[in-house]
Amino acid sequence: xxxxxxxxxxxxxxxxxxxxxxxxxxxxxxxxxxxxxxxxxxxxxxxxxxxxxxxxxxxxxxxxxxxxxxxxxxxxxxxxxxxxxxxxxxxxxxxxxxxxxxxxxxxxxxxxxxxxxxxxxxxxxxxxxxxxxxxxxxxxxxxxxxxxxxxxxxxxxxxxxxxxxxxxxxxxxxxxxxxxxxxxxxxxxxxxxxxxxxxxxxxxxxxxxxxxxxxxxxxxxxxxxxxxxxxxxxxxxxxxxxxxxxxxxxxxxxxxxxxxxxxxxxxxxxxxxxxxxxxxxxxxxxxxxxxxxxxxxxxxxxxxxxxxx
Amino acid sequence: xxxxxxxxxxxxxxxxxxxxxxxxxxxxxxxxxxxxxxxxxxxxxxxxxxxxxxxxxxxxxxxxxxxxxxxxxxxxxxxxxxxxxxxxxxxxxxxxxxxxxxxxxxxxxxxxxxxxxxxxxxxxxxxxxxxxxxxxxxxxxxxxxxxxxxxxxxxxxxxxxxxxxxxxxxxxxxxxxxxxxxxxxxxxxxxxxxxxxxxxxxxxxxxxxxxxxxxxxxxxxxxxxxxxxxxxxxxxxxxxxxxxx
Numbered sequence: 134x135x136x137x138x139x140x141x142x143x144x145x146x147x148x149x150x151x152x153x154x155x156x157x158x159x160x161x162x163x164x165x166x167x168x169x170x171x172x173x174x175x176x177x178x179x180x181x182x183x184x185x186x187x188x189x190x191x192x193x194x195x196x197x198x199x200x201x202x203x204x205x206x207x208x209x210x211x212x213x214x215x216x217x218x219x220x221x222x223x224x225x226x227x228x229x230x231x232x233x234x235x236x237x238x239x240x241x242x243x244x245x246x247x248x249x250x251x252x253x254x255x256x257x258x259x260x261x262x263x264x265x266x267x268x269x270x271x272x273x274x275x276x277x278x279x280x281x282x283x284x285x286x287x288x289x290x291x292x293x294x295x296x297x298x299x300x301x302x303x304x305x306x307x308x309x310x311x312x313x314x315x316x317x318x319x320x321x322x323x324x325x326x327x328x329x330x331x332x333x334x335x336x337x338x339x340x341x342x343x344x345x346x347x348x349x350x351x352x353x354x355x356x357x358x359x360x361x362x363x364x365x366x367x368x369x370x371x372x373x374x375x376x377x378x379x380x381x382x383x384x385x386x387x388x389x390x391x392x393x394x395x396x397x398x399x400x401x402x403x404x405x406x407x408x409x410x411x412x413x414x415x416x417x418x419x420x421x422x423x424x425x426x427x428x429x430x431x432x433x434x435x436x437x438x439x440x441x442x
Numbered sequence: 443x444x445x446x447x448x449x450x451x452x453x454x455x456x457x458x459x460x461x462x463x464x465x466x467x468x469x470x471x472x473x474x475x476x477x478x479x480x481x482x483x484x485x486x487x488x489x490x491x492x493x494x495x496x497x498x499x500x501x502x503x504x505x506x507x508x509x510x511x512x513x514x515x516x517x518x519x520x521x522x523x524x525x526x527x528x529x530x531x532x533x534x535x536x537x538x539x540x541x542x543x544x545x546x547x548x549x550x551x552x553x554x555x556x557x558x559x560x561x562x563x564x565x566x567x568x569x570x571x572x573x574x575x576x577x578x579x580x581x582x583x584x585x586x587x588x589x590x591x592x593x594x595x596x597x598x599x600x601x602x603x604x605x606x607x608x609x610x611x612x613x614x615x616x617x618x619x620x621x622x623x624x625x626x627x628x629x630x631x632x633x634x635x636x637x638x639x640x641x642x643x644x645x646x647x648x649x650x651x652x653x654x655x656x657x658x659x660x661x662x663x664x665x666x667x668x669x670x671x672x673x674x675x676x677x678x679x680x681x682x683x684x685x686x687x
Contacts, residue, residue: 145600200598200599200603201598201599203569203572203578203579203580203581204572204573204576204577204578204579207573225565225581225582225597226597228564228565228566229565229569229579229581229582230569231566232534232564232565232566232567232568232569232570232573233569233570233572233573233579235534235535235566235570236534236535236538236569236570236571236572236573236574237573239535240535240649241533241534241535241536241648241649241650242534242535242564242566242570243534243650244562244563244564244565244566245563245564253653257563257658258467258561258562258563258655259454259460259467259560259561259563260456260560260563261658262459262460262657262658263460263462263467263655263656263657263658264655264656264657264658265652265654265655266652266653266654266655266656267650267651267652267653268650268651268653269649269650270649271649273649273650303577303578303607303608303611304578304580304605304606304607304608305605305606306598306603306604306605306606307593307603307604307605307606308603308604309598309601309602309603310595310601310602310603310604311601324686348687367617367618367619373456373478373560374456374478374479374560374617375617377563381686382680382684382686391457392456392457392458392459393456393457396456399658400658402684402686403680403684403686404664405676405680407673416664416666418661418664419664420661420664420665420684421664421665421667421676421679421680422664422665422666422667423666423667423668423669423670423672423673423676424666424667424668424669425668425669425670425672425673426670428670429669429670429671430670430672430673431670431673432670433670433671433672433673433674434673434674434676434677436674437673437674437677437678438677438687441677441681441687442687
């Protein structure tokens with residue numbers, strides 16, 4: 134069986150829960166799963182060594198892992214990573230790293246995997262309007278979407294080794310720019326509530342923000358909303374030319390469901406649509422559809438959800 | 443004289459419907475356009491040239507049908523247009539090998555491309571060719587400044603950062619607040635007459651091959667409600683049926 138190596142996903146200095154999903158994916162592709170943890174502080178690795186299916190943990194410790202630098206990270210991680218199929222998260226940063234690691238090893242990369250069967254990999258193409266299944270011969274690097282595979286359970290005791298890694302950094306951070314809003318980004322959220330042009334004005338997005346605060350959700354927007362109103366930044370845009378998201382719950386308010394919006398959110402686990410037009414295409418993709426104006430529906434949704442929290 | 447390259451790709455118009463025939467996508471009746479993020483790459487490349495001087499070369503890989511996107515880039519203002527003649531399927535390693543040898547031979551100092559192509563959505567080409575070339579790369583930039591030390595704005599940790607990049611480098615472009623220029627009549631006329639520089643290439647073996655393409659599984663029909671009051675029922679279902687709340 135092929136060796137598999139999971140590159141741990143880190144978030145704010147600790148191992149992201151999706152790493153255990155990557156371990157499950159690795160077990161479908163081969164045996165003897167090794168997890169490589171790129172970090173500045175080796176104590177972060179404790180949380181992954183007791184995961185079922187993990188045989189070895191290699192803690193790659195280096196100051197360069199404080200800030201992402203594509204070439205520096207690829208060379209440092211490559212130097213400590215054994216031969217085999219490499220599995221990373223399909224976050225924007227880790228997809229970039231996956232591409233560089235694959236090129237460094239002169240193998241191919243398969244991004245955004247959502248299913249693995251008999252060694253074949255399936256990913257969405259044309260922004261989810263179609264699915265593509267590929268086969269690979271030999272080793273490759275793959276990235277796996279979040280919230281698709283079940284997390285590997287606790288119950289293992291992997292051997293942990295710490296290695297000092299090094300790589301040449303080719304970029305330098307000159308200035309950090311705080312995000313315009315302190316809100317959760319749509320690409321990081323498990324619940325998203327998005328507004329479209331049907332919200333009438335950018336000021337009305339405050340009603341979406343209230344529900345987002347209740348649920349710990351991020352606020353997104355359709356392209357129509359971003360293009361119409363300067364106050365709605367592109368960073369909020371969900372869709373083919375914005376962000377592709379895969380949350381547990383996506384609430385679309387005043388969004389008709391243009392092909393290009395559906396492309397960015399259709400793989401969400403649950404979809405709620407609120408629209409006054411009963412023929413809006415978004416309803417064909419909704420688990421729960423409410424034909425109503427947002428003015429009627431949002432206050433009721435807000436108070437019902439608040440009562441449950 | 444800075445030699446700047448921009449990689450452009452032809453993809454189905456993002457508003458088009460994708461149909462499957464047999465076990466693969468049928469693009470025969472779909473309108474093909476320049477991949478949307480590549481437009482931002484062209485804009486950043488042109489701005490780079492305008493501030494430091496030099497030339498911009500647009501490069502695509504494909505058959506003769508892919509030349510329209512080169513003409514589109516020419517109409518906006520690139521200097522040279524190059525098509526690497528290869529119409530067969532290429533996996534990421536094969537494509538990056540072809541592009542990186544072309545870029546090395548051409549003596550380019552900076553390469554711009556879109557953050558991902560609208561067909562594969564992979565985003566592997568930019569960082570991959572940078573690694574093949576041993577260059578720096580920064581992905582998903584929303585702004586660039588080539589006056590003085592070359593800097594870009596890109597996402598980092600929880601926010602954005604101004605990042606100084608040592609050239610040579612590959613830069614992949616997101617939309618941000620970048621406004622792309624539109625072609626004028628003179629540009630369109632020049633593009634019509636422009637010669638495409640066609641290069642042959644050796645096609646490396648691909649280790650990843652496509653088995654099948656299909657439509658995504660249809661979702662079971664959802665539950666529909668009338669009127670705003672039903673939002674309380676939906677909230678209850680999100681808790682009791684979907685187990686999300």
